[in-house]
Amino acid sequence: xxxxxRITYVFRGDRLNHEIDEEFVAHxxxxxxxxxxPIEVRRTFGSPLRLREQSRDARIVGWxxxxxxxxxxxxxxxxxxxxxxxxxILSLALAxxxxxxxFRIIDALFLRPLxxxxxxxxxxxxxQGPDDHGxxxxxxxxxxxxxxxxxxxxQGQAELIAASFTYRTDLTYATxxxxxxxxxxxxxxxxxxxxxxxPTLGRLFTTEDDITPGAHPYAxxxxxxxxxxxxxDPQILGRAVHIGSKMFQIIGxxxxxxxxxxxxxxxDIFLPTMMNPDVRRTDNSWLRIFAVINPAVPHEPLRAKxxxxxxxxxxxxxxxxxxxxxxxxxxxxxxKMVIEPAASGVSRLQGDYRRALVWxxxxxxxxxxxxxxxxxxxxTAQAASRAREMALRVSIGAGRSRLVQLVLIENAMLALFxxxxxxxxxxxxxxxxxxxINPPDHPAHLILSADWRVLAFGSLLTLVVTLLFGLAPAxxxxxxxxxxxxKGGNEPQSKRRSMxxxxxAQAAFCFVVLFLAGLFVATFRHLSNQPLGFDAKDLxxxxxxxxxxxxxxxxxxxxxxxxxxxxxxxxxxxxxPLLAGGWTGSISVxxxxxxxxxxxxxxxxxxxxxxxxMRLIEGRDFTSTDSFPGEAIVNQAFVKHYFKGANPIxxxxxKVNPLGDRKLCLxxxxxxxAAYSNLHDPVLPVAYVPVRHLNADGTINPPESGTFVVRxxxxxxxxxxxxxRRLAGQSNPAYRVRNVLxxxxxxxxQTVRERLLALLALFFAIVALLLAAIGLYGVLSYSVLQxxxxxxxxxxxxxxxxxxxxxxTAQIFVTVSIGAAAGVAFGILSVRYVQALLFGVKxxxxxxxxxxxxxxxxxxxxxxxxxxxxxxxxxPSIMLRAD
Amino acid sequence: xxxxxxxxxxxxxxxxKVLSRQxxxxxxxxxxxxxxxxxxxxxxxxxxxxxxxxxMEETGWIRAxxxxxxxxxxxxxxxxxxxxxxxxxxxxxRWHTVSSAINRVLQEA
Numbered sequence: 001x002x003x004x005x006r007i008t009y010v011f012r013g014d015r016l017n018h019e020i021d022e023e024f025v026a027h028x029x030x031x032x033x034x035x036x037x038p039i040e041v042r043r044t045f046g047s048p049l050r051l052r053e054q055s056r057d058a059r060i061v062g063w064x065x066x067x068x069x070x071x072x073x074x075x076x077x078x079x080x081x082x083x084x085x086x087x088x089i090l091s092l093a094l095a096x097x098x099x100x101x102x103f104r105i106i107d108a109l110f111l112r113p114l115x116x117x118x119x120x121x122x123x124x125x126x127x128q129g130p131d132d133h134g135x136x137x138x139x140x141x142x143x144x145x146x147x148x149x150x151x152x153x154x155q156g157q158a159e160l161i162a163a164s165f166t167y168r169t170d171l172t173y174a175t176x177x178x179x180x181x182x183x184x185x186x187x188x189x190x191x192x193x194x195x196x197x198x199p200t201l202g203r204l205f206t207t208e209d210d211i212t213p214g215a216h217p218y219a220x221x222x223x224x225x226x227x228x229x230x231x232x233d234p235q236i237l238g239r240a241v242h243i244g245s246k247m248f249q250i251i252g253x254x255x256x257x258x259x260x261x262x263x264x265x266x267x268d269i270f271l272p273t274m275m276n277p278d279v280r281r282t283d284n285s286w287l288r289i290f291a292v293i294n295p296a297v298p299h300e301p302l303r304a305k306x307x308x309x310x311x312x313x314x315x316x317x318x319x320x321x322x323x324x325x326x327x328x329x330x331x332x333x334x335x336k337m338v339i340e341p342a343a344s345g346v347s348r349l350q351g352d353y354r355r356a357l358v359w360x361x362x363x364x365x366x367x368x369x370x371x372x373x374x375x376x377x378x379x380t381a382q383a384a385s386r387a388r389e390m391a392l393r394v395s396i397g398a399g400r401s402r403l404v405q406l407v408l409i410e411n412a413m414l415a416l417f418x419x420x421x422x423x424x425x426x427x428x429x430x431x432x433x434x435x436x437i438n439p440p441d442h443p444a445h446l447i448l449s450a451d452w453r454v455l456a457f458g459s460l461l462t463l464v465v466t467l468l469f470g471l472a473p474a475x476x477x478x479x480x481x482x483x484x485x486x487k488g489g490n491e492p493q494s495k496r497r498s499m500x501x502x503x504x505a506q507a508a509f510c511f512v513v514l515f516l517a518g519l520f521v522a523t524f525r526h527l528s529n530q531p532l533g534f535d536a537k538d539l540x541x542x543x544x545x546x547x548x549x550x551x552x553x554x555x556x557x558x559x560x561x562x563x564x565x566x567x568x569x570x571x572x573x574x575x576x577p578l579l580a581g582g583w584t585g586s587i588s589v590x591x592x593x594x595x596x597x598x599x600x601x602x603x604x605x606x607x608x609x610x611x612x613x614m615r616l617i618e619g620r621d622f623t624s625t626d627s628f629p630g631e632a633i634v635n636q637a638f639v640k641h642y643f644k645g646a647n648p649i650x651x652x653x654x655k656v657n658p659l660g661d662r663k664l665c666l667x668x669x670x671x672x673x674a675a676y677s678n679l680h681d682p683v684l685p686v687a688y689v690p691v692r693h694l695n696a697d698g699t700i701n702p703p704e705s706g707t708f709v710v711r712x713x714x715x716x717x718x719x720x721x722x723x724x725r726r727l728a729g730q731s732n733p734a735y736r737v738r739n740v741l742x743x744x745x746x747x748x749x750q751t752v753r754e755r756l757l758a759l760l761a762l763f764f765a766i767v768a769l770l771l772a773a774i775g776l777y778g779v780l781s782y783s784v785l786q787x788x789x790x791x792x793x794x795x796x797x798x799x800x801x802x803x804x805x806x807x808x809t810a811q812i813f814v815t816v817s818i819g820a821a822a823g824v825a826f827g828i829l830s831v832r833y834v835q836a837l838l839f840g841v842k843x844x845x846x847x848x849x850x851x852x853x854x855x856x857x858x859x860x861x862x863x864x865x866x867x868x869x870x871x872x873x874x875x876p877s878i879m880l881r882a883d
Numbered sequence: 884x885x886x887x888x889x890x891x892x893x894x895x896x897x898x899x900k901v902l903s904r905q906x907x908x909x910x911x912x913x914x915x916x917x918x919x920x921x922x923x924x925x926x927x928x929x930x931x932x933x934x935x936x937x938x939m940e941e942t943g944w945i946r947a948x949x950x951x952x953x954x955x956x957x958x959x960x961x962x963x964x965x966x967x968x969x970x971x972x973x974x975x976x977r978w979h980t981v982s983s984a985i986n987r988v989l990q991e992a
Contacts, residue, residue: 019959020933023910026958027929030911044929054934 020052066402067409074410081382085414088375091771092418092469095368096461097425098764102361103457104430108446109264109350109357112453113343115257117196118292123299124342125150125160125289125306129335132328132584132598139335140346141165141285144273146313150289153309157302158293162188162273164286165348166265168442170738171243179725179737181442182225182268184243185260186276186287192220194292195258200226202237202252209272213279216272219248223256225268244738245547246275259447261290264349264437266445282317288346291339299339307337322660324586325594349437349444355837356757363516363764366509370768372469373502373509374775379411379473380499381782391482403478411470419462436756438749472498496786499779503812504819507856510772511823512830514852517758517765519834519841522848524758526840527751533674534578535613538569539743540717541577542708542724546734549702552692554732556605556624561731562708567720570711572608573691577707579746582677585655587642587685594656597641600676600684601655603628603691603703609671611711619649619669627700628689629655632665636673638685655687665689679750680839709743717742757837769855773863776812780867784808791871792879805868816860820853827852894927894935895944896978899963899971902945906962910936913961936961944970 024045031041045051078085113119126140142150144162151160164186170179189210197204200223209216219241221229230236241248248271260267278284293302311333318329383390390403430448437444476498542562550558559571575583583601586594606622622631632653639648648667655663665687673683693701708728712720721740728735748755784791791804799807831843841848901916902908908916910932917927939945944967949957963971 020937022957023959024933026909026952026956027911029956030909030958034911034915046930051930051933055937 016056017052020055021048024048024051066405070406070409071413073406074413077410078413084378084382087774088378088414089418089421091371091374091774092415092465093421093425094767095364095371096419096422096458096465097429098364098422099361099368099461100422100426100454100458101430101433102357102364104426104448104450104454105434105446106357106361107453107457108448109347109353110344112263112449114195114261114345115255117194119343121292121295122342123158123291123293123339124346125291126338126340127310127335128338130331134331138338139285140288142287142289142310143282143285144276144279144287145282146310147287147289149313150306150309153305154291154302156294157297158291159190159194160188161191161194161290161292162186162287163191163261163290164273164276165288166260166262166267169243171241171269173239173241181739182229182243183260183265184269184271185262185267186271186273188273189216191290192254197255197258199252200255201234202250204252204254205270205272210274213274216274217246217248218251218272219243220252220254220270221250222254222259222267222270224259224266226253229268241269243269243271244277245545248275259445261288261345262347262349263345264347264444264446266447290342290346293339303337303339306339310337318658320660321658323594323656323662324658325596327596328586349446352753353437355834356753359516359834359837360757360760363513363761366513367764367768367771368465369468370506370509370513370771370775372465373506374771374778375414376469376472377499377502377775377779379407379469380476381778383407383473383477384782384786386477387480390477390480394480395482400478403480404474407474407477408466408470411474412466415462415466415470418465419458423458433756433760436752436759438752496783499782500811500815503776503779504815504822506772506775507816507819507860508823508826510768511820511852511856512826513761513768514765514855515823515827515849516830516834517761518848518852519831519838519843520754520758520761522841523837523839524751524754527679527754530675530679530840531673532679532747533614533672534743536743536747538712538714538717539612540710540712540720540724541741541743541746542710542721542728542737543576543705543739543741544708544728545705545736545738546702547704547736548734549704550732550734551700551702552605552624552690554734555691555703555706558728558732558735559605559708562710562724562727565720565723565727567712567715568710568724569713570607570611572611572709573605573706574608574709575603575691575703575706577709577741577743577746578602578612579675579677579679579743579750585657587687588654588656588662589642589651591654595642597685599638599642599655600686602676602686602688603693603706604688605691608709609633609688611709612674614674615672617670617672618647619667621669622690624692626668626690627692627694629663629665629694631668631690633669633671633688634667635671635683635686635688637683638687639670641685653687675750679747705738754839769859772856773859776816776860776863777866780808780812780864781870783812784867784871788874788879792874792876795874796876801872804871808868808871809864812864813860816856820856823856824849824853893978894931895939896971896974897925897927898932898935898939899944899967899974902961902963903968903971907950907960908962909958909960939967943967 028038028041028045032038114122116122124140125142126138128136128138131137131139142162147160147162151162154160166183166185168181168183171182171184172179187205189205189207192204193206199220202220204220205216205218209218221236226232226236236250237252239250241250248269254270260270273279273287276286278286293299314333314335318324318332321329393403393406427450434446434448435443437446546554555573559573562568563571584598585601587597587599588594604622606624606626609616609621616633617636619633622633634648639645642648642653643651649670650667652664652666655665671688674686676684676686691703691706693703695701708724710717710720710724718740725737725740728737787808791807794804794807827849828844835843897917898913901913901920905916913936914927914929914932917925936945936947940947940961943964945961946964947959947961950960952958
């Protein structure tokens with residue numbers, strides 16, 4: 001008989017039994033027919049039941065049969081204790097789901113290779129060296145001319161691909177009045193062929209699209225965008241899309257799987273690098289360089305070669321930088337080229353969230369451990385109540401491995417149910433978290449596919465969890481001594497010890513989770529309470545372009561036009577909004593050599609300070625006749641830095657650019673410090689200059705772009721946007737509003753990561769605390785139950801409630817305290833690694849340690865209360881009579 | 884091949900031998916055949932015979948099938964398989980080696 005029939009017999013045990021019995025009956029009939037004595041014949045069969053068992057064992061797969069029996073038994077055991085089972089499953093499910101979610105996000109962002117040919121040979125180039133502040137950093141931005149040289153140098157050894165930073169911009173398929181937003185990425189024509197990608201429709205870029213700047217007005221749209229925006233309409237080929245001031249023809253639709261090279265952003269539209277307005281500029285670094293390196297080529301010589309080419313390029317470029325301090329030039333040339341593997345692509349999201357996600361993973365892992373400890377304790381308590389059953393099984397001959405299997409299967413069932421539920425949770429949670437990563441109107445778009453990787457992780461996790469919480473109770477159950485167990489049992493002491501050890505571990509983990517959550521919440525609070533220096537509420541920003549430039553007077557007229565709309569209080573102009581962009585230069589006071597410290601600049605119109613509600617400390621605002629070079633208003637940090645705190649009004653400074661060009665400015669006002677480009681940075685020295693820029697010959701340089709800063713009167717600012725946009729276009733067609741956003745959005749963008757981290761950490765802290773409290777409650781109730789008789793006697797002989805409470809809780813509080821102490825140690829050790837994620841918070845700050853300790857102790861107190869009450873209510877007369 | 888102890892081995896040997904002479908026997912017939920041929924010396928117990936039959940069926944030495952008897956009842960008939968024939972030859976050879984060895988020991992002593 002085959003294995004298969006043996007397996008099928010397992011599930012048709014009745015039929016097998018029936019067949020065996022039928023054969024025996026036939027045997028007896030034959031014997032009686034042959035004239036033997038019926039009684040004697042029956043006697044030869046001895047115990048038919050045992051005989052049947054023996055025959056049955058020969059004909060089925062024993063372990064499978066046992067497994068089925070254990071499954072059925074385990075299921076009944078779980079059903080018998082509904083409340084603990086449901087609690088265990090829910091807590092494990094939450095923890096497993098959280099872990100799986102974390103894995104899905106980490107996998108999608110960092111581990112999953114791009115769906116391109118040779119992903120394993122894909123690398124990205126970066127330069128490592130000091131930044132403007134002398135802090136070592138990695139720079140992966142390059143200028144196109146530098147890329148072109150390196151590509152030529154690497155010929156034959158590696159294929160270099162340029163891919164711009166994907167950015168979100170306004171575009172339209174019709175008129176300027178119907179703007180929409182899309183993610184655009186400029187890529188080398190060689191990218192698609194090297195990646196081995198084939199179009200879904202039309203054609204993709206080729207080397208032919210890599211030749212002449214400005215001569216390849218074609219666009220390839222991604223499959224994802226094609227589905228989202230055009231519902232897979234094949235008619236889209238050949239249509240025109242307007243991006244910026246250019247028009248592109250859609251020539252193809254990319255392959256289904258490819259969404260660009262930046263995990264976290266789905267590129268909508270690919271454009272050839274040749275169409276980037278800055279393709280010839282040597283001073284604008286706007287692209288990343290990917291290198292598909294031939295596997296036979298060693299990396300180090302290639303790296304050295306590229307390093308030399310890039311350094312040569314930079315040295316040539318900086319040779320004319322007489323306006324940059326020697327020190328700064330040297331720093332900029334110190335950068336060293338590195339080749340880093342980039343199989344999964346490269347994105348800013350990775351850099352921003354690497355640490356945050358690692359710590360999130362640590363948090364969920366700790367929560368999982370807490371949940372496992374809980375269930376292990378639950379199982380131990382149950383094992384105690386099942387000690388007699390186990391002892392009985394041992395006495396009638398059950399093997400140790402058989403008992404381990406029995407208990408483990410029950411636990412595995414628990415884990416499987418939890419995993420199933422957890423998977424459902426992860427299904428929802430991972431996209432939810434990703435959707436919170438960026439501002440709500442354009443969230444991060446991470447492709448979270450559910451495939452064998454996630455499945456493998458989930459299965460492994462389930463297995464680990466089962467062993468974590470199930471192995472110890474299983475081993476303990478199997479090691480039972482029938483003699484002691486059947487006699488009434490005298491070993492709860494050892495059991496209680498292991499339970500207490502788990503409680504201590506829980507307390508330690510819980511403390512770490514609370515501590516980290518506290519740090520993250522404090523960080524978010526500090527950052528969002530960071531003084532901005534301006535009022536971000538009710539500020540609408542209209543990023544506007546005038547392709548051929550408009551005079552400052554015309555810009556000012558447009559501001560006047562917009563001001564008449566009801567709901568608009570005030571309108572001013574800046575070259576760009578605060579917290580969105582930057583412009584730097586060296587400063588020279590009294591014609592001294594340029595300083596090492598950069599200053600930051602922003603062009604503003606008269607009235608801008610007032611519209612932003614920034615405080616003018618001294619001096620005056622700009623007037624319409626002020627210009628740059630000419631006048632400047634500086635912030636307090638600027639005064640401190642360059643004028644050593646002396647009153648600068650009436651004095652001058654020069655803005656020096658790297659080429660040595662000097663622009664003289666007279667300080668006419670001092671304004672309070674305000675956030676410039678990043679809330680995380682310390683306050684920067686900033687000089688505000690008029691939007692009226694003069695050329696070297698004294699003529700006015702008409703601005704080609706600017707931002708109207710609109711202060712609205714408390715109504716929903718964004719609701720005014722369409723009207724403002726229309727009015728601007730109608731009153732002067734030369735103005736195109738490219739992008740509308742609120743200042744508050746820009747402020748919120750600054751704290752997105754911190755908010756997310758604080759939110760999730762807080763959530764997990766609550767879960768951890770809840771789980772730990774439930775665990776504590778369970779163990780205390782169990783120990784009171786175990787010692788009911790002892791407590792009854794104590795009460796009978798006159799113990800007071802206080803001493804009973806001490807009896808019940810003393811040990812547990814010592815345990816929790818030991819755990820918390822260990823947690824403090826862990827916490828202090830971990831602070832070093834979290835510090836980079838913190839802002840304005842010191843991990844070693846005593847208050848950051850005391851708060852979680854108090855919360856933990858309070859939770860322990862609360863959890864202990866029911867057990868103490870229960871112990872105090874024991875009525876000795878009933879208790880002692882009961883046995 | 885599974886190593887079997889001497890007693891079980893000899894029961895297996897007897898059953899296989901009986902089945903090699905006459906295919907398609909039911910359990911009772913095998914039992915009586917062993918009894919008759921050995922002249923009432925060897926007596927296979929029901930308690931050993933059936934587990935042995937089922938085990939050998941599992942191993943693939945013998946094959947069983949249900950055959951209709953009178954009035955809708957069935958009986959289970961056993962017969963040798965190719966593997967069983969090979970096993971029989973091996974068992975016979977082993978038996979001869981063991982018994983001649985035992986005989987030599989008995990003669991020497």
